[in-house]
Amino acid sequence: MAIRCLLRSNLRRFISSPTKFTTNSHNVTQFSPHSLSNLNLLCGFHDGRPRGPLWRGKKMIGKEALFVIMGLKRFKGDKEKMQAFVKKHVMRLLKSDKIAVLNELERQEEVDLALKIFKIIQKDDWYKPDVFLYKDLIIALAKSKKMEAVMEIWNSMRNDNLFPDGQTYGEVIRGFLRYGSPADAMNIYEDMKQSPDPPEALPFRILLKGLLPHPLLRNRVKQDFEELFPQKHIYDPPEEIFGMH
Numbered sequence: 479m480a481i482r483c484l485l486r487s488n489l490r491r492f493i494s495s496p497t498k499f500t501t502n503s504h505n506v507t508q509f510s511p512h513s514l515s516n517l518n519l520l521c522g523f524h525d526g527r528p529r530g531p532l533w534r535g536k537k538m539i540g541k542e543a544l545f546v547i548m549g550l551k552r553f554k555g556d557k558e559k560m561q562a563f564v565k566k567h568v569m570r571l572l573k574s575d576k577i578a579v580l581n582e583l584e585r586q587e588e589v590d591l592a593l594k595i596f597k598i599i600q601k602d603d604w605y606k607p608d609v610f611l612y613k614d615l616i617i618a619l620a621k622s623k624k625m626e627a628v629m630e631i632w633n634s635m636r637n638d639n640l641f642p643d644g645q646t647y648g649e650v651i652r653g654f655l656r657y658g659s660p661a662d663a664m665n666i667y668e669d670m671k672q673s674p675d676p677p678e679a680l681p682f683r684i685l686l687k688g689l690l691p692h693p694l695l696r697n698r699v700k701q702d703f704e705e706l707f708p709q710k711h712i713y714d715p716p717e718e719i720f721g722m723h
Contacts, residue, residue: 539582542567543575547582550591564598573604580611584618592618593627600634607638613646620653625662628653636669644678651681655688663688664695677706686712 539547546567553559571579576599583592596615599605612635619628628650635642642650647670654663667685670677682703689696700712 539578540575542571543578543582546571546575546579550579550583550594551588554588554591564594568595568598573602576602577611581614584614587618587622589615589618589622589624589627593631596631607635607640609635609640609642612640613642616642616646617649620649623653623657625653625657625659629662632666641673641675643675644680647673647678648681648684652684652688655684660689660692660695667699671702679703679707679710682707690715 549563549567550560553563568576568579576595580592580595580599583589583595592615596611599611612631616628616631616635619625619631632650647666650666651663654660654666663685667681670681682699685699686696686703689699703710703712
C-alpha cells in the first residue's frame with residue numbers, strides 16, 4: 479500500500495517534469511516519458527479500455543439464453559419435446575437473448591439449431607432483414623457442408639435484396655467446391671458479379687484454385703479476374719495438372 483501511494487506521488491511529479499526519476503523503495507524502478515503504460519500497471523490505474531480475456535469473461539450470455547441453449551441441445555432428437563420447449567421458453571425470449579442464442583449455437587457449430595432459431599427470429603415483429611445475421615448463419619452452414627440449407631437462407635437473403643460481402647461469397651463457393659458441385663459454385667460466382675459492392679480478390683482465388691479440374695470454367699473466371707485485378711498475379715500450375723498435353 480505504501481509503495482502504491484509513493485508511486486502515485488511520483489506520477490504527479492513525473493507529469494510536471496519529463497525527467498527520469500526513481501522510487502525511494504528498496505526495489506528501484508526507473509521511468510521515462512515513454513513508460514506511462516508501466517505506471518498505469520504498477521499504480522493500479524486503468525484507462526477504461528476493455529482487456530482481452532477479462533472483457534470476454536464479462537460478456538456472458540444471460541441465464542435465460544443459456545437455459546434455452548441447453549434445452550435445445552437436449553431435445554434436438556425429440557421433435558415433440560422440442561416443439562413444446564420452443565413454445566414455452568424460446569418464444570418468450572427478448573430480442574437480445576434470441577440473437578445471443580443464435581450466435582452461440584453458430585459458435586458451437588450446432589447449425590441445425592441455429593437455423594431453427596433464425597427462422598423463429600424472422601417471424602418476430604421487431605425483425606428487419608440484416609445482412610450480418612444472414613452472413614454468420616450462411617458461413618456456419620457452409621463450413622458444416624449444409625449446402626442445401628445454405629441455398630435456402632441464401633435465397634431468402636437475396637429475396638430481401640441483400641448482397642453478402644466477399645468473405646461470405648468465398649465461404650459459399652468453397653463449400654460447393656468441397657461438396658463436389660462446381661456448377662453451384664459458378665452460380666454463386668455469377669451472383670457475386672451482380673453485387674453493387676466492389677469485387678474482392680479472395681472469392682476469385684478460391685474459385686480459381688477449386689476449378690483446377692475444370693479448365694474451361696477456370697478460364698472464364700481467370701479472364702474476369704485479369705480484367706478486374708490487372709495488377710494481381712495468378713498462379714497457373716503445369717498443364718498436366720489440367721489433364722492437357
